[in-house]
Amino acid sequence: MDFMDLLRSYPVIPALRFEGQKKIDLSSIQTGGPCFLLDGNINTIKLILEKIEKHFSTFFLHLDLFSGLSADQDGLIFMKKHFQEINGIISTRSRTISLAKKLGFITIFRIFLLDSESLNTGLKVASQLSPEAIEILPGIIFPFIQKQIPIKNLPPVICGGFIRNREEVKSILQSGATAVSTSSPDLWMRG
Template identity: 35%
Template sequence: MKRRFVNIIEDNPVIAAVKDEEGLEKSIQSDGIGIIFVLYGDICNIERIVSRIKEEGRIAIVHIDLITGLSGKDVSIDFIKQNTKADGIITTKQTLIKHAKELGLYTVLRYFVIDSMALFNIEKQSSLIQPDVIEILPGAMPKILKKISETSKVPIIAGGLISDKDDVMAALSSGAISISTTNSNVWVL
C-alpha cells in the first residue's frame, strides 16, 4: 500500500492543500490535482468535505490535528475511518500514524523544521514510525530538503511557503517527491 501511495504522489507533484470551502471548490475545478489535503473542518462537516472530494475522483487526506472536535487520540482516527471516505491522514502526532496504518489509511507525518534539533529528530522518528511520507514545513528550503532527502528512508513532501514555479522546481530538484500548497496559483502551473 505504501508503494502505491508514493507512486500516486509522484504522479501528482502538486498537491492542493485547502483551508476553506473556496479553496475546496478551486481545487476540485483545477485540472491535474489528484490529491487534496484537507486542512479545515469539524466533526459535523468533515464527512461532507471528504465526500465532495471523492465524488470528483480525487484522493482525500485529512489533517486530523486541524479538525475541530477531534482529539489527539486513536478514536479520532477511528472516527475518520468509520465516518468518512478519507484515504488517509496528516498529523504531527507519531502515535496517530501507527494507528492509522493499522486501519489501512495512508499516512503523512508533518514536521516543522524550526531548528537543528528538529532536523536531527526527523530521521530517527520517521524510521521508527515509518509513515508513508513525511511533509516538511516550510518547504521553501532547498538545502534542508536535500539534506533530509539524503538521510531519510521515507519520501518527502515539501509544504508551506511554496509560492511559485521556482519554489516548486527547487523543492522537487532537492529531493521532494511532491509539494503541497494552499496557493491556488501554484496548483495550475
C-alpha cells in the same frame, strides 16, 4: 495506483482550507490526484468531501487541525467507520501516526523545522514510525537543507509551506522532494 506512483503523477498537492473561504475554485486542477484537508470539524467533513470528491482520488485529513475528532484510537476508528473516503492521516504527533497506521490509513508525518535539532529529532522519530511519507515545513527551505536529509533512507518527502510560485516548486522537486503541498491555487493548475 500505489502511493508513490500517485505522488509522482501528481507532484503538486492541493492543501485545502475551507473555514473562512467563500469558495475554492478547483476547475483548473488536474483531476484524480491527492489532496490535503487542513481544516474543518466533525460536522463539516461530509459536506467538504461532497464538494470535492469528483476532483480527487485520495483524501488526507490533517487530524491535528480538525475539531471534534479525537486523535486517539476511538477517534480514528470512528473516522474509518464514518468517513470511508478519507484514505490518509497527516499529523505531527507520533502516537497519532502509529495508531492510524495500525488501522490501515496511509500516514504522513509532518515535521516543522525550527533548527537542525528539530530536523534531527523529526527524522529520528520518522524512522521509528515508518510513515508512508514525511512532510517537511516550511518546504521553501528544502533546497537549502536537503544535503542534511538522508533522502535515500526515507519514505517520500513532501514539502509544504511558503511555496508561492512554479520556480520554487521546480527547485524543491529538483532537490529531491517527491511532491509539494500548497494552498496556492495558482500552483494547482494542470500542466
